[in-house]
Structure formats: structure tokens, C-alpha cells
Amino acid sequence: MTLDIPRSEYPRPQFKRKGWQNLNGRWKFDFDEKIKGKREHWYISHDYPYEIVVPFVYQSKLSGIHDLRFTDHIWYEKEFELKYSPQSPNISNIILHFGAVDYFCYVYLNESLVGYHRGGSTPFSFNITQFVNPNKNKLTVYVIDAALDPRLTRGKQTTEKYLSGCRYEKVSGIWQTVWIEYLPEYYIIPNKTYFKANSESGEIILTTNVNKFHRTNILELEILKDGSKINPEAFYFDMNLRNDLYLNQLTIKTEIDVNQVKRWDIEKPNLYQANILIKDGNSEDESIIDKLHTYFAFRDLKIEGKQILLNNREFYMKSLLYQGYFPDGLWTAPSDEAIKKEIELTLEMGYNHLRLHQIFADPRFLYWADKLGLSVWGEAPNAFVYDPISKKNLINEWMDIVNRDRNHPSIFAWVPVNESWGLNDLKNSEAQRHFLRSLYYLTKNLDPTRPVIDNDGWEHVLTDIITIHIYREAEEITILPIITPDIGDNFSSTTDILHRATFVGNASYQGQPVIITEWGGWGYYKPDPDRKPSRTTAWGYGGKLYHKFDEVLEKYKKYLMELSKRKEWIKGHCYTEFCDQYQEVNGMLTFNREPKTDLEKLKKINDELP
Incomplete structure (x- = not known):
């Protein structure tokens, strides 16, 4: 990463053109806690007291600000000159792109409003040809990110002023690359471009x-x-x-x-x-x-009965939960090399999959997964409540992301909802069950080539793969049968363990593949192995921290041995998790991506079991 232009690589690696300009780097910045910026026309003139490094959010260290205050309104300003003149040959359209801005924003260029966007994780763009000056230009972005609004698709971002449990740092404002694309009069639209290749x-x-x-x-x-x-x-x-x-x-x-x-x-x-x-x-x-x-790519992925087939061979998923936070950049990786390293570490540990959890991947992440050979799932960050606004937020972002990412061969499945987040009454509400079904069919309409998992973890309504979360000891999963359950089974044994039904409404087991998509999560705090567990400082599932990581590996191996006995119908697993996330210290790596054990030792276990 250079000081002037961080994240300088091409931001849309699957669809590249030569004529582009990166606007990352140093921008002017201010908090608008009294919500007076629009009234005072800050997009025309304002004395900005801060400088921020884009694309890092103000809460992050790499932004140069690292301020953890809760504020809903922030402003950015950037002066720039065009790399190519609008009068240059074969340039008729100048497009301003934002990789992602969390959550709602107004965009002004040279004191004129060019557009606005709602959605914290999706790309958007504006044709700014009529707004640009041939020399200097002033770009202003006004962001509204309501810190306490449970209707926003915020994923694991905290709504508290301290971190606890499974809630992590807030992400507000610009968090992916801002860039300009120079286009001719007639041009191809990338996010509406799709390949189907028959091997x-x-x-x-x-x-x-x-x-x-x-x-x-x-x-x-x-x-x-x-x-x-x-x-x-x-x-x-x-x-x-x-x-x-x-x-x-x-x-x-x-x-x-x-x-x-x-x-x-x-x-x-x-x-x-x-x-x-x-x-x-x-x-x-x-x-x-x-x-x-x-x-x-030519890549055949299908489900036949209880098997997942990749190129006509059974695919057994060996996965880690991946939540995507970086210590210094939060949702934004510090560099393209850091993203590539995440994929390399996963493969080095003997896994063939990452379950991207409550975050839409940076396009560079999917590029490296495509290039290095790692499968992933596309999962939406969810809201916390169910109402017309939260439904609209999820649908709009979900459609944008499926359209953006459906060309990536590394994506094996789509997951619009996790653990009934934002659908907290599926058991009793037929309306919520209908909405979940609609998400399934919407996704199938956008991309009929991949499996869709309606609601990862429990309370399935209509799903291609049954996924179950079991944070229990190896001895306790012996309650799961060795042989394949009968068609129509409601998996009452998992309900007894989880206190949450695997199916709701009229849904039941229909012979689909079954994957344990969250398990383990056993904590080991490497900097201080004798640390007492605390939900705000260091914790793992089961309410304890282990003094040696070898203890965790023994439990891990024992659990895999139990899963191997059930390979007839359980077709994969996902351990929690890839790396520690703040106070959640159950990763195979620390938050700084330092291995907690010899990775060759871990790979050997994964290669042998199941």
C-alpha cells in the first residue's frame, strides 16, 4: 500500500478496462453531529478539520482518524483533476464508481447533486459527464449511517458503545475504492454481463x-x-x-x-x-x-440427492467461518496482498471452503478465490428486525450483489439469511415464512445455477442444502443418527440440542445434502493463555478458554471423527472460525493472522478426517 493511493489495484477485477482513475487517498473529512451540513451547504463551502485516508472508515486505524464515536452524519471532500479530458478521442462518458459506502449517501460534484444511494455493501455509479470541469473538480460525499437503526443490513456491526459477544466494530462511510472510468459513446455494462459455459x-x-x-x-x-x-x-x-x-x-x-x-x-x-x-x-x-x-470458467456444480457434485465428483465441504474484519482496516483489507494471503492461509490449513459470514466480499477477495482455487458462499449481512424497510433494504442489496458476483466460479451457494436474523418469528409467522420463500425464489431467478440456502443454521422453510449449527461437545452430537434420516424427518434430535427447530411450517427433510455450518468455536487467547473468559475481552463457545491450543485440536479431531461416521448424509462442516475477531478468540489464527498451531499439523488432520 502506497501512502498516496492505498488499495491502488484495479477494483473490479472480473471486468477490466484500461481507461480508469483511482480516487483513493487523502480526502477532507468532518463529523456532522449537529446535522447542519446540508442546511449550511457544506457541499459548496466548508472548513474541514480532519483528513481521512479513503477507502478506510473513520473508525479504523488506517483511516488516520481512528475515532470510535457513534455519529450518524459524516462528510467527505476530494479535489481532483481528470486523468483524461472529456474531449479526448473515444471518451464520451465519465462514470464515477463507489465500491461500497455504508449506509446512505448523497454525492455532489462541483456543488451539484449527481445522485444518492442506499445500501451499505453494494457498488453504485453515476454518469458525471455533464458535471465535470476540464481542470479541477470537487467531489463531496455526505453519508448517513444510523448507528442504532436495527433495520439496516449491518451484519455483525455493534449497536452498543462497547464490543461484546458476537458484535464487532462499526463501519461507517466509504469502505471500498472510489474510482472513475472513462468510456466511449457505446459501451458494455459489466454488472449485466453473464457467462454460461457447458463443459x-x-x-x-x-x-x-x-x-x-x-x-x-x-x-x-x-x-x-x-x-x-x-x-x-x-x-x-x-x-x-x-x-x-x-x-x-x-x-x-x-x-x-x-x-x-x-x-x-x-x-x-x-x-x-x-x-x-x-x-x-x-x-x-x-x-x-x-x-x-x-x-x-467451465465448472459443473449440482445437487443429486444428498450429494453435492463438483464436476461430477462428490464435494465434501471442509470450511471455516470467515467474518472479514481486519485489525487496522475493519471491513477493508489493508492491501490486495492481505486478501490473497487469506486465501493462501485457508488452503495451507487444509480447507477447501470459506463460509463468508454476514459480509459481502470485496470483489478482489472473490478474484483471488477464483484464481487460487477456493470455494465460498455468498451471504448477506442481515438486519435485526422484520418490517417493510428492513425487507426492502435486504432485497435491494441482495439483488445487486447476486448480479455483481454470479460470474465467479468460486461461489458455490447463496445465503440470504443467517439464523433467522431479521425474521425472528418464523415459527409462528406465515408472513415471515412467505418472505423467506420469496428470497429463495428471487435468488433462483437471478442465478438458477447455484444452490440456495434459505436460512443458514435452523428454521428452514425451502432450501437446497440443510444447514445446522451445533456448538456442542463431540459426545453430544452422537445424538445425530449414523444412517440417513427418513424422508419427512423433522430432525427433532437437533431441535433438542439447539432449542431451535431445524424446520418450520410444513418443511421437512427431503433427502437434501446436510452440512454442519457452525460448530466448535473453542477459545484460546494466545497472548495470555491463562486469561479468564469474558464476553467483552476474550471468550469462546462453551464458556471457557483453553490453556493450550493442543487441547482445542484434540477436541477438533474428536468431533471430525464423529462427523466421519455420518458421511452418508452429512456432506461437510464449517468450524468457527478462520481467525479471532476482537473479543471472540476461537480462530485457528489470531486476529493478526498469526497461526495458533503448526498449520501442517492442522492440514494433516483435515486431510485425514473425515
């Missing part, structure tokens, strides 16, 4: 959208290997302007030799590079108007 036939179907399309434009797809095109000519051209052009939606089909197909797998994460081009069919050389570089 049995070699067929590739690209569905994409464009901002507009001239009757002489040509849309072309190039599949690349070692920089050379390997597919037959594949393009879209229709002078009659069929109806789908009015919807700006275009489809191209092509293929490669099926004998050349190399599937994406955990051991061999094969990726195919591609260029999507808009060409000028009216020019003699069919000159390129827009070029979007991307990648995709």
Missing part, C-alpha cells in the same frame, strides 16, 4: 447489456488462451434492430473444442480469459469502440 459440449453463452447500440455496431466475443483467440468468430449484428436491442440485452453463442475444455476445480482452478468488444461496422477496419476484458 460437456464446449458451448459458451454470453448475455450482456449495452448502454445503447447503433444499427451498424458489432458485438464480438473472443475466448483467449495464452493471449490467442481459440473460438470461432462470434458476434452479434442485426441491422433490423430486433426487440431485444430496445431492451439493450444481447446474446452471443460460441464454442471451443470440447477436448480443450479444462474445468475449474479446487485443485486446478482453470480460468478462461475473454474480450468482449463493440466494433464499428461502418468503418473499413471495424475499429474497436469498447473493449471489456474478463474471465470465466
Whole structure:
């Protein structure tokens, strides 16, 4: 990370263009505790007393402020010059992108409002072509993040002024990269671009959208290997302007030799590079108007009975819970190298999966998972209550993220809700059960290629995989049967352990795969192994801390041995967790990502069991 431009890597790695500009770095900043900024027109003139390093939130050390106060209103300002002039050849549109701003924001450029956005974890953009000056520009962002509003999709962020239990530091304001993209008159829209690749036939179907399309434009797809095109000519051209052009939606089909197909797998994460081009069919050389570089994979994922099949082989999930906080950056990783290291450490420990928990992943995280070969789940940060606003917040963000991330081969499943958060009366409320079903079907509509887990942990209504959270000793899970339960079973044994029903309404076991998606969580505080457990300073599940991590490993191994006896119907597990999170000290690593044991020793256990 450089001092001037932190997180300087390309922020949208799956869809890249050459013409872009990073606006991260030092911005002016102020708290607006008296809520007077709009009334006093701070977007026109204000004396900002602070300086903040974007994209790190003011609560983080890397922001340069590290202020933990609870305040709902904050302001940012940045002066910048355009990297390319609006009069430059082939530049007709200048797009301002925000990776994520928590939670609601107004965006002003040169004292004019260009737009606003609601949603703490989703990307958004504005066409600022008509607002920019050829020389200096002033960008102002006014953020509202209601610290105590339980309707916001805040995930594990605390609503208290101290940290306790499973609640961690608040995240307010800009927390992903701010950047500018320079585009031609006609351009491809990345978040509406989707590949379907059939490994049995070699067929590739690209569905994409464009901002507009001239009757002489040509849309072309190039599949690349070692920089050379390997597919037959594949393009879209229709002078009659069929109806789908009015919807700006275009489809191209092509293929490669099926004998050349190399599937994406955990051991061999094969990726195919591609260029999507808009060409000028009216020019003699069919000159390129827009070029979007991307990648995709041949990867077959399906459920057959109680099995999860990856490329027609059974996939047994060995996972860690991953909550995504960094000591100095909170939700924002300090560097791209730090993100890559998270994936490498997971593989080094012998896991094939991370269960991303109550946080939407940085696109760079998914990029490295794609590239290095690690499967993940896409899980939404949830609100704490059920009402019309919380429902709208979840639906809007969920649709944006599924559309953003559905091209990543590393994503194996979608999880809109965890442990009935924001749906706290599923047992008695038919309305809440209908809403949960609607989330399942909405997700299937957006991406029919992946399993959907309606409500991770318990109280399932309609799900492709049954997931159960059991924070108990190995001896206690012996209550789970060795052989596969009968169709129609309601899993009363897990209800006895959890005091929460595995199913609600008319739902029951229908032969789906079953995964224990939270277990263990045994605490070991490495800096002080004799520390007494406390929910505010250091704790683990079971109400105790262990003096030696070898004690934790023995319990871990014993639990896996019990799971191995049930491989007939339990198809994976997820231990809590990847690393310590503040006062929650049950990680395989410390909060600073320091191993608590020899990782080769842990990998050997995972390789052998189950």
C-alpha cells in the first residue's frame, strides 16, 4: 500500500478496462453531529478539520482518524483533476464508481447533486459527464449511517458503545475504492454481463447489456488462451434492430473444442480469459469502440440427492467461518496482498471452503478465490428486525450483489439469511415464512445455477442444502443418527440440542445434502493463555478458554471423527472460525493472522478426517 493511493489495484477485477482513475487517498473529512451540513451547504463551502485516508472508515486505524464515536452524519471532500479530458478521442462518458459506502449517501460534484444511494455493501455509479470541469473538480460525499437503526443490513456491526459477544466494530462511510472510468459513446455494462459455459459440449453463452447500440455496431466475443483467440468468430449484428436491442440485452453463442475444455476445480482452478468488444461496422477496419476484458470458467456444480457434485465428483465441504474484519482496516483489507494471503492461509490449513459470514466480499477477495482455487458462499449481512424497510433494504442489496458476483466460479451457494436474523418469528409467522420463500425464489431467478440456502443454521422453510449449527461437545452430537434420516424427518434430535427447530411450517427433510455450518468455536487467547473468559475481552463457545491450543485440536479431531461416521448424509462442516475477531478468540489464527498451531499439523488432520 502506497501512502498516496492505498488499495491502488484495479477494483473490479472480473471486468477490466484500461481507461480508469483511482480516487483513493487523502480526502477532507468532518463529523456532522449537529446535522447542519446540508442546511449550511457544506457541499459548496466548508472548513474541514480532519483528513481521512479513503477507502478506510473513520473508525479504523488506517483511516488516520481512528475515532470510535457513534455519529450518524459524516462528510467527505476530494479535489481532483481528470486523468483524461472529456474531449479526448473515444471518451464520451465519465462514470464515477463507489465500491461500497455504508449506509446512505448523497454525492455532489462541483456543488451539484449527481445522485444518492442506499445500501451499505453494494457498488453504485453515476454518469458525471455533464458535471465535470476540464481542470479541477470537487467531489463531496455526505453519508448517513444510523448507528442504532436495527433495520439496516449491518451484519455483525455493534449497536452498543462497547464490543461484546458476537458484535464487532462499526463501519461507517466509504469502505471500498472510489474510482472513475472513462468510456466511449457505446459501451458494455459489466454488472449485466453473464457467462454460461457447458463443459460437456464446449458451448459458451454470453448475455450482456449495452448502454445503447447503433444499427451498424458489432458485438464480438473472443475466448483467449495464452493471449490467442481459440473460438470461432462470434458476434452479434442485426441491422433490423430486433426487440431485444430496445431492451439493450444481447446474446452471443460460441464454442471451443470440447477436448480443450479444462474445468475449474479446487485443485486446478482453470480460468478462461475473454474480450468482449463493440466494433464499428461502418468503418473499413471495424475499429474497436469498447473493449471489456474478463474471465470465466467451465465448472459443473449440482445437487443429486444428498450429494453435492463438483464436476461430477462428490464435494465434501471442509470450511471455516470467515467474518472479514481486519485489525487496522475493519471491513477493508489493508492491501490486495492481505486478501490473497487469506486465501493462501485457508488452503495451507487444509480447507477447501470459506463460509463468508454476514459480509459481502470485496470483489478482489472473490478474484483471488477464483484464481487460487477456493470455494465460498455468498451471504448477506442481515438486519435485526422484520418490517417493510428492513425487507426492502435486504432485497435491494441482495439483488445487486447476486448480479455483481454470479460470474465467479468460486461461489458455490447463496445465503440470504443467517439464523433467522431479521425474521425472528418464523415459527409462528406465515408472513415471515412467505418472505423467506420469496428470497429463495428471487435468488433462483437471478442465478438458477447455484444452490440456495434459505436460512443458514435452523428454521428452514425451502432450501437446497440443510444447514445446522451445533456448538456442542463431540459426545453430544452422537445424538445425530449414523444412517440417513427418513424422508419427512423433522430432525427433532437437533431441535433438542439447539432449542431451535431445524424446520418450520410444513418443511421437512427431503433427502437434501446436510452440512454442519457452525460448530466448535473453542477459545484460546494466545497472548495470555491463562486469561479468564469474558464476553467483552476474550471468550469462546462453551464458556471457557483453553490453556493450550493442543487441547482445542484434540477436541477438533474428536468431533471430525464423529462427523466421519455420518458421511452418508452429512456432506461437510464449517468450524468457527478462520481467525479471532476482537473479543471472540476461537480462530485457528489470531486476529493478526498469526497461526495458533503448526498449520501442517492442522492440514494433516483435515486431510485425514473425515
